[in-house]
Amino acid sequence: MHDQSLAGQYASWAIEFHKVGTWAKLPGIQNHLRFFACYTVAGHLLACNIQHAQRSNSWLQLKPALLQWNLLLLLHGALLGESRQCFPTGAANASLCAMKFSVSEISELIRHRRTIYPKDYSAREVQREIVERVLTNATWAPTHGLTQPWRFTVFSGAARERLSQFLGETYRAQTPPEKFLQKKFDNVTQRPLQSTVVIGIGMARDPKGKINERDELLAVACAVQNMHLTCAAYGLGAFWATGGPMTGSAMRDFLGLQDGDQAMGLFYIGYPASEWPSGHRRPLETVTTWLSA
Numbered sequence: 001m002h003d004q005s006l007a008g009q010y011a012s013w014a015i016e017f018h019k020v021g022t023w024a025k026l027p028g029i030q031n032h033l034r035f036f037a038c039y040t041v042a043g044h045l046l047a048c049n050i051q052h053a054q055r056s057n058s059w060l061q062l063k064p065a066l067l068q069w070n071l072l073l074l075l076h077g078a079l080l081g082e083s084r085q086c087f088p089t090g091a092a093n094a095s096l097c098a099m100k101f102s103v104s105e106i107s108e109l110i111r112h113r114r115t116i117y118p119k120d121y122s123a124r125e126v127q128r129e130i131v132e133r134v135l136t137n138a139t140w141a142p143t144h145g146l147t148q149p150w151r152f153t154v155f156s157g158a159a160r161e162r163l164s165q166f167l168g169e170t171y172r173a174q175t176p177p178e179k180f181l182q183k184k185f186d187n188v189t190q191r192p193l194q195s196t197v198v199i200g201i202g203m204a205r206d207p208k209g210k211i212n213e214r215d216e217l218l219a220v221a222c223a224v225q226n227m228h229l230t231c232a233a234y235g236l237g238a239f240w241a242t243g244g245p246m247t248g249s250a251m252r253d254f255l256g257l258q259d260g261d262q263a264m265g266l267f268y269i270g271y272p273a274s275e276w277p278s279g280h281r282r283p284l285e286t287v288t289t290w291l292s293a
Ligand SMILES: Cc1cc2nc3c(=O)[nH]c(=O)nc-3n(C[C@H](O)[C@H](O)[C@H](O)COP(=O)(O)O)c2cc1C
Pocket: 113, 114, 115, 116, 240, 241, 242, 243, 279
C-alpha cells in the first residue's frame, strides 16, 4: 500500500479506536486506546517520512516529518490533556483506572483560591476563552437528577454599565432612606465597572420540579466553586456577591429568569492588581466529629 494511503488507513483506525473508547465510557480503556491511536499515527507518519527521505536521499524531507511529529504530540496533548487524571494501572484490583490526580496540587489550588474584590483588580481584560473554560467547568458540578439548574449571564463591555445602573437603582429602591449608605451605593455601582467580566448566577427550576429547590441551589453553589477554582488556576481573583440587589426578584427578572427561579448573585472576575492575599481556616478538629462505633 502507498505510504500516504497507509497513513490515511492508520489515521481512520485511530479515529475509530478513539470513538470506541468514547462510546465504551470506560476511562481506563479510553486512555489505552487514545495512547495507542496517537502513537500509532505518530509512529507511522514518522516512518513514512523517514523512508521518503531515504529514497529521495534528502534529509531535508525529515523537516515535515518532525513537524508532523510535533503536531501529533500536540494532538496527543489535546486527547490526553487529562492524562494525569487516569492511567491504566494493570493492577489486579476492581478499578480499571487509578485516578492519578496530583492531590497536593489540587489541595494547593483549593487553598490558594481567594475572594478578591473588584476594587483590587487591574484593568487587564479577562479573555472570552478563559470565561468559557470557567463556565464549562461550572457545568461539570454535581447535579441531583442531572437537572443542571445553573444559568449564566455574562456581562462585559457596555453591558456592565447597564448592570451598574440596574444595581444602583435596585439598591435605592430596596433601601429605606434612613438606611441608605453612600459607600454601599458606590460599591454596588462601581464593582461592575472595575471588573472586565461579571457573571450573573441563576438557578432555573426543572419544569417537572422533580428535584427540590434546596438541592438545585446546592448544585449551583457547587458550580460556583468550580468557577472559583478555575479562576484561581488562571491567576484570577473572583468574588461571589450575594447582597440584596444581587439576589432579589428584580435581579431574577433582569437576568431573564422565570418565576420560581432564583438569582444567586454576581460573580466578579479579575486579575489582581496587587499581591495575592492569603487565607486562613479553623483547624479541622474544631469542625469534625469522628465516629467509629
Ligand atoms: C454563598 C456566598 C456568598 C457570598 N457573598 C458575599 C457578599 O455578598 N459579600 C462579600 O463581601 N463576600 C461574600 N462572599 C465571599 C466571602 O466573604 C469569602 O468567601 C470569605 O471571606 C472567605 O474568603 P475566601 O473566599 O478568600 O476564602 C460570599 C461567599 C459565599 C460562599
